[in-house]
Amino acid sequence: MIRAIVTDIEGTTSDIRFVHNVLFPYARERLAAFVTAQQYAEPVKSILDNLRDEISEPNASVSTLIDTLFTFMDEDRKSTALKALQGIIWQDGYVNGDFTGHLYPDVLPALEKWKSQNIDLYVYSSGSVAAQKLLFGYSDEGDITHLFSGYFDTHVGAKREVQSYANIAAQTGIAPSQILFLSDIHQELDAAEQAGFRTLQLIRGDEDGASHHHQIHRFDEINPEQIPS
Numbered sequence: 001m002i003r004a005i006v007t008d009i010e011g012t013t014s015d016i017r018f019v020h021n022v023l024f025p026y027a028r029e030r031l032a033a034f035v036t037a038q039q040y041a042e043p044v045k046s047i048l049d050n051l052r053d054e055i056s057e058p059n060a061s062v063s064t065l066i067d068t069l070f071t072f073m074d075e076d077r078k079s080t081a082l083k084a085l086q087g088i089i090w091q092d093g094y095v096n097g098d099f100t101g102h103l104y105p106d107v108l109p110a111l112e113k114w115k116s117q118n119i120d121l122y123v124y125s126s127g128s129v130a131a132q133k134l135l136f137g138y139s140d141e142g143d144i145t146h147l148f149s150g151y152f153d154t155h156v157g158a159k160r161e162v163q164s165y166a167n168i169a170a171q172t173g174i175a176p177s178q179i180l181f182l183s184d185i186h187q188e189l190d191a192a193e194q195a196g197f198r199t200l201q202l203i204r205g206d207e208d209g210a211s212h213h214h215q216i217h218r219f220d221e222i223n224p225e226q227i228p229s
């Protein structure tokens with residue numbers, strides 16, 4: 001029996017093009033000025049210290065850190081510090097109505113149906129928890145954050161590491177075998193599966209021939225009572 005569903009965002013609930021063509025450029029254009037202006041104020045001051053820890057350069061200047069952040073953006077590095085800064089910068093874009101969080105049309109009806117079936121819903125993304133709440137709080141379909149029981153980001157670990165899913169299961173108090181993880185990336189699903197989760201792969205774009213996970217194209221193909229093994 002599935003008691004909880006944990007969903008990825010990019011490529012799963014939301015179009016990868018929204019993240020890469022709207023969110024990432026918005027943050028990139030503002031990041032240097034934002035970090036320079038906010039470097040002595042919290043939370044940016046602590047985030048920059050966390051970035052110094054990430055790169056093992058305790059004395060790195062702000063200029064070096066900004067260069068590092070641009071390299072990380074070029075590499076799409078899932079750095080916890082970069083993700084925290086992006087999430088703060090995106091807030092203005094959502095609040096000012098520059099964009100809304102993309103949701104595939106099949107997502108909201110399915111989430112509402114599963115919630116009505118007493119299945120707890122969680123999010124796990126490399127984007128910060130604050131960024132996740134913004135995307136679902138200012139989504140194409142309005143504020144849908146009431147549907148989620150919790151949010152997880154890289155503070156529980158990276159998405160391709162088995163321990164991250166063990167941490168999520170421990171924090172929800174639900175056995176891994178009763179949690180279904182939805183993602184478009186088979187390496188993330190591999191890690192979840194090794195932690196004992198059930199898995200389904202969303203194929204929103206290109207096929208993935210290297211995956212052994214059951215593949216679907218839309219959330220309305222998912223019946224939590226009949227998850228293929």
Ligand SMILES: CSCCC(=O)C(=O)COP(=O)(O)O
Binds near residue numbers: 008019078135
């Ligand atoms: C919270 S929306 C932005 C997502 C993001 O920053 C990202 O890097 C995508 O990560 P995901 O784990 O959702 O593939």
Ligand SMILES: [Mg+2]
Binds near residue numbers: 012184
């Ligand atoms: Mg994804």
